[in-house]
Amino acid sequence: MDSAGYISEIFSSFQGEGPFVGERHIFVRFLGCSLLCGYCDTPYAMREAGPARIEEAGGGFKRLENPLTVRTVIEAVISQEIFPGFNPKLAITGGEPLEQPEFLRAMLEGLNGRFKTLLETNGILPDALLRVKDMVDIISMDFKLPSATGKGEFWDAHREFVEAAKGRELAAKAVVSRQTPTGEVEMAANILAKAAPDALFVIQPMTEKSATPSPEMLFEFYSCAKRILKNVRVIPQVHKILGVR
Ligand code: SF4
Numbered sequence: 600m601d602s603a604g605y606i607s608e609i610f611s612s613f614q615g616e617g618p619f620v621g622e623r624h625i626f627v628r629f630l631g632c633s634l635l636c637g638y639c640d641t642p643y644a645m646r647e648a649g650p651a652r653i654e655e656a657g658g659g660f661k662r663l664e665n666p667l668t669v670r671t672v673i674e675a676v677i678s679q680e681i682f683p684g685f686n687p688k689l690a691i692t693g694g695e696p697l698e699q700p701e702f703l704r705a706m707l708e709g710l711n712g713r714f715k716t717l718l719e720t721n722g723i724l725p726d727a728l729l730r731v732k733d734m735v736d737i738i739s740m741d742f743k744l745p746s747a748t749g750k751g752e753f754w755d756a757h758r759e760f761v762e763a764a765k766g767r768e769l770a771a772k773a774v775v776s777r778q779t780p781t782g783e784v785e786m787a788a789n790i791l792a793k794a795a796p797d798a799l800f801v802i803q804p805m806t807e808k809s810a811t812p813s814p815e816m817l818f819e820f821y822s823c824a825k826r827i828l829k830n831v832r833v834i835p836q837v838h839k840i841l842g843v844r
Contacts, residue, residue, distance in 0.1 A: 601668055601669065601670065602668070602669055602701065602702055602705045603666035603667060603668050603669070603702070604629070604666055604667065604669075604672070604699045604702030604703070604706070605629065605630035605631055605665045605666050605667075605699065606627065606628065606629060606630055606651040606665065606666075606667050606672060607628040607629065607630040607641070607643065607644035607651060607652070607693075607694055608626070608628045608644075608651060608652040608653070608654075609625070609626065609627050609628070609651065609652075609653050609654060609672070609675045609676060609679065610625075610626055610652070610653075610654035610660075610679070610844060611623060611624065611625045611626065611654065611679045611681070611687060612624065612626060612838065612843050612844050613837070613838055613841060613843055614688075614690060614838075615836050615837040615838025615839065615841070615843070616719075616739075616772065616801070616803065616834070616836055616837070616838075617717075617719070617739045617770055617772055617799075617801055617834070618737070618739065618770045618799050618801070619688060619717065620834055620837050621837065622687070622688060623685070623687050624687050624688045624689065624690040624717070625676055625679040625680075625687050625688070625689050625690065625714065626690045626692055626844075627672065627676060627689065627690070627691050627692070627696075627706075628641065628644050628692050628693060628694060629644070629691070629692070629693040629694040629695065629696040629698070629699055629703070630644055630648075630649075630651070630665065630693075630694050631644075631693070631694050631695065631698050631699070632644065632693055632694045632695035632698065632721070633695070633698065634695065634721055634723075634743070634748070634750060635750070636743065636747070636748040636749070636750060637747070637748055637749035637750070638747055638748065638774060638776070638805055638807070638810070640806070640836070640839075641693070641694065644693055644694040649665070650662040650663055650664050650665060651663045651664075651665055651667055653675045654679065655678070656678050656679075656681060669702070669705045669706050669709050670709070672706050673706065673709045673710055676689065676710065676714075677713070687714065688714060688715045688716070688717050689710070689714035689715070689716045689717065690717045690719060691703065691716060691717065691718045691719065691735070692719040693719070693720075693721075695720065695721055695724070696718060696719070696720060697718075697720050697721075697724040697727035697728060697731070698724070698727070700724075700727040700730040700731055701730070703731050703734075704730055704731050704734060707731065707734035707735070708734065715736045715737075716734070716735045716736050716737070717735070717736065717737045717738075717739055718731070718735040718737070718738050718739065719739045720738065720739070720740055720741070721740075721741050721743060722740030722741045722742060722743070722753075722756070722757050722760045722761075722771070723743065723753050723756035723757065723760060724756075724760070725756070725759040725760045725762070725763035726763075728760060728763045728764060729763055732763070732764070732766070732767055735767065736767070736768065737767070737768045737769075737770065738764050738767050738768070738769050738770070739769075739770045739771075739772065740757075740760060740761070740764065740769065740770070740771050740772070741771070741772050741773070741774070742757055742771055742772070742773040742787035742790070742791075743757075744773055744774065744775065744779055744783045744784075744787065745783065746775075746776055746778045746779040746780060746783055747773075747774045747775060747776045747778075747779060747805065754786060754790065757787070757790055758790050758793075758794075761790055761791060761793070761794040761795055762794050764794075764795065765794060765795070769795045769798040770798055770799040770800075770801065771787070771791050771795075771798055771799070771800050771801070772800075772801040772802075772803050773787050773800070773801070773802055773803065774803045774804075774805055775802055775803065775804055775805065775812055775816075775817075775820055776805045776810045776811075776812065777805075777809075777810055777811065777812050777813070777816070778810075779812065779816070779820070781819055781820060781823050784802065784820045784823050784824055785823050785824070785827070787800070787824075788800060788823065788824040788827040788828050788831075789827055791828060792827050792828055796828065796829065797829060797830065798828075798830065799830045799831075799832065800824055800828050800830065800831045800832075801831075801832050801833075801834050802817065802820050802821060802824065802831065802832070802833045802834075803833075803834060803835065803836065804817060804833070804835055806835065806836045806839050817833050820833070821833055
């Protein structure tokens with residue numbers, strides 16, 4: 600209970616991506632991610648620097664110096680339950696939470712199943728996933744497409760990750776840009792189909808207007824993935840449309 604880790608922010612908001620879009624969640628955003636994707640929309644959460652921003656029950660925020668103890672994080676999470684019956688899910692996000700697997704595990708052990716827990720991850724750290732898998736209810740992984748991240752290929756890591764996720768509910772997301780070839784969507788869908796054919800596959804158009812794929816491209820991506828998987832959706836980042844964090 601007394602280990603410490605790096606947190607960017609803890610707050611509650613509408614879930615803007617993936618299978619539970621529109622639900623109210625408590626978010627724990629981990630600080631630090633070594634991938635540095637070109638399209639990252641949380642650049643403030645990529646480096647281990649600065650204090651954590653914690654939403655307060657009466658409104659407003661306080662800042663706490665990093666690293667935070669497990670106890671501090673748990674108290675901050677529980678304080679986000681703003682009314683009886685609120686019953687939000689807990690979204691573990693980043694940054695990349697699986698870059699701090701021991702701290703994440705200690706935090707989830709401390710919460711002792713109080714919230715249904717969604718782990719949002721870049722999907723390239725299978726060994727770290729195995730450290731925490733039994734503590735999370737749903738794994739929401741990214742497929743990092745070379746055309747969108749500008750970071751080369753992660754197909755082998757994604758393959759291992761999907762295997763490692765077996766036994767837990769899995770959803771996957773691929774951010775697509777105007778530069779994305781259909782073959783990258785096909786590769787992601789095939790990897791998912793091999794180990795998790797029932798998993799939801801979300802095609803998420805890049806939010807930045809100049810990079811958003813055309814409607815024709817989105818129809819083509821969808822058709823390609825739907826020939827391989829049962830459960831495919833095209834969903835934009837809804838929290839950006841709503842103007843919430
Ligand atoms: S993996 Fe996620 S948090 Fe890390 S740089 Fe890419 S988009 Fe940002």
